Amino acid sequence: MTRSLRWLGAAALVGLPFVYTAPYPMHILIIILIWSFAYTSWSIMGRFGLVSLGHGGFMGIGAYVTALAWNYGHVSPWIGAPLGLLAGGLLAVVVAYPCFRFRIIGHYFALVTLALSGIVLQVITATRDYTGGSLGYTPERYKNGSSLYAVQFTGKTTWYLIALGVWAFGLYIWHRVDRGMLRYALEAISEDEDGAAATGVHVTREKLKVTVLSAAMTALAGALYCQYQMFISPDTVSGIAVSLQMVFAVVVGGIYVPLGPTVGAVITIMLAEVLRVSFGTRAVGWDNLVYGILLVIFIIFLPKGILGSLLALRRARRGAAAGE
């Protein structure tokens, strides 16, 4: 994408809510942006071979800490959400540090983190006296309307711009990681951990850095989701299903390209919406059914994802053209 095209795209995205305000499409766009940010957060570490199936846990923590702090401590989400980020980051350290320190990688890391997301869901369910358990939880409305203090807004335009900003922030972080030393360290580690250590890379520290970054970003996605939807339940923001959903979307979109997770979010959310609109309540379960089959098919036949494969194809064409 050329620079001018990129600016044009950005301008179109920012300008959109001022010319078009139909509530339903706006709602879908906001949801896509929030999840795109969550998926991008996952890929920040996932693309270096650190496949976590625990991000549902981080997202749930971000959402629940923000909501609980508001309802019980009357703490504004401006403080509650950072608390959630902190909690998510801390949990990431507690789980990931021993994993990295003792070389729990690949399968093992995926399984441990998978258990983590299961456990977060169990905790939310177990503390049902405070969190409402599997029935879900609602942050209290502040003075029946929009408030910057409570981060509650009735207008979709406001939410759209917030979500857009956060999503762009996610891409910016991706870009920063891409340009930074962290990337070289992590690429070396994912190629050959011993070799990287031998050349002076502090393997545990570098992996921990990116994991905490990714976990905190995911917790932010959870807080954002909570504030926008004003309703959270363990099944929609935490647990193994959410973790797998992230992985699925990223694999479909493309794990190694910055916009891959976003493409994945567009495809998966549109798919779910189409199914919901055309089949109504009969569609319960069908979206995940299709996700599941697609995930298997993608991994077998198109492991680079849709965007990743398209870009690779274009590069190959260009290479061929340049060669002639």
Add this chain to the structure above:
Amino acid sequence: MLTLSSVHAGYGSFPALFDVSLEVRQGEAVGVIGPNGAGKTTLMRVVSGLLRPSGGTIVMEGVDLARTASHRIVELGIAHVPESRRLFPRMTVEDNLKMGGFTPAARPGFRQRLAVVYELFPRLAERREQLAGSMSGGEQQMCAIGRALMSEPKLLLLDEPSAGLAPVIVEQLFELVKRLRAGGLTVLIVEQNVQQVLRVVDRAYVLKTGRIRAAGAAAELLASGTIRDAYLGV
């Protein structure tokens, strides 16, 4: 018995054997010698089916090995003692031997074969319940050869059997090869230990950078300068 005609083989796009032709006749002991990285192990792997040739033919008693599923090659009477032994370290000696006699044809004779192997290697009989990985290098080599013999082979492939063993053990090992030959077994042996192996085999091929550079009777090769040339690259 075994005939290789202009065999080519390699790993991915990296070729390791070029145009290798070689013959092993019934009852013979044949050596393949050559420096490190000459393709000796690749040659063994091609014969036993661990690696598929990219060209040429390998025929064992009239059967084309390149068209035989790799797990069926052992049923034709070829047993391969791989480089660095490759025992199942967390299994007992007896379980390792049992794996050697896995083929349906070998199963009915298991007890008999086991007795033969234990007679050949009394050490293994003493250690039958011990985990293979906990034995000394020499004992492990015995176990590996014993495992190969369990399939009642006609042709035994030995890949660097002396590597990493003490001189006394190596001596015993080559004695053993002589005894196995006397028992009617055909042997194809790959070695870096040139002097010793040439005293055991009838004929030998010199392999270097994937090609056969020389061939002849063991005594001739020992006497001539061919081997030194092959190693020094003159």
Add this chain to the structure above:
Amino acid sequence: MAIVDIFLLEALLNGVLLGGVLALLSLGLNLIFGVIDVVWICYAELIMLGMYGMYFLYTVYHAPIVAAAAVCIVAVAVLGVLLHVLVIAPLLGAAPINQLLATGGVLFFLQSAATVLFGIEFKNLGLRLPVLKVAGMFVSYSRLLAFAAALIGMVLVYLFLTRTYTGTAIRAIAQDRQIMPLMGVDSRRIYLITSALGGGLAGLAACLLVLQYDVHPFVGLSFGPITFLICVLGSLGNFVGGFVAAFVFAEIIALGGLYLDLEWGYVFAFAFFIVMMFVRPEGLMARRS
């Protein structure tokens, strides 16, 4: 004081009984990992399907319970083979993490297929097994039965692995995959047999769990994570390690459940797991990179 002790003993005993079933679960997963080098993330979902099978055969179609159990075990074994042929086999050469994620896709698929086909209502066999009173402790018959059957199942698997040629080959392939052709072993055949065996164990576990728990499309999530932790703690692919870890975890869950809810038992088990990683990392060392 005496009352508390009785409760404690009862919890300990229940822990042992639970341990038997968890050990069975981890054995199936460990077998698959040890032999094929793949983790079936959807293992607990196979169990869920087996539980539905029991529910339909026994409660809806009134089949004799033993026949129903036999059919379920065979059916889940067939599912295991299908999983291998359709999903795992095409990915055997791919990155390990792709195999893991593909079975994650199957997890999604099975969960939602169950939701679509069977609905989200909780279902049970409607079987009322007696509660035994032993020395002042209450022990449910269904748990005893599950424990005994799990133990018998594991002994049978043990005998199969040590006494037969195929079983010996299964243990061998876990130690050195590449040289199997030299032994005359067709690895693909061993993979199929192992998948059937792993599936069969999931089927057996399903028959035992459905005696104690309701079945619903997400029931797998209650057993899956804990099974993975057990396998990782016992070192993936290590049958003995998995067996020991299963009982340790079961006791933690049972004791945690005694003082708090069962969910807290799981939380304690996870916390214990994290602590163990600091204390005894060698029990967790990855065998592969």
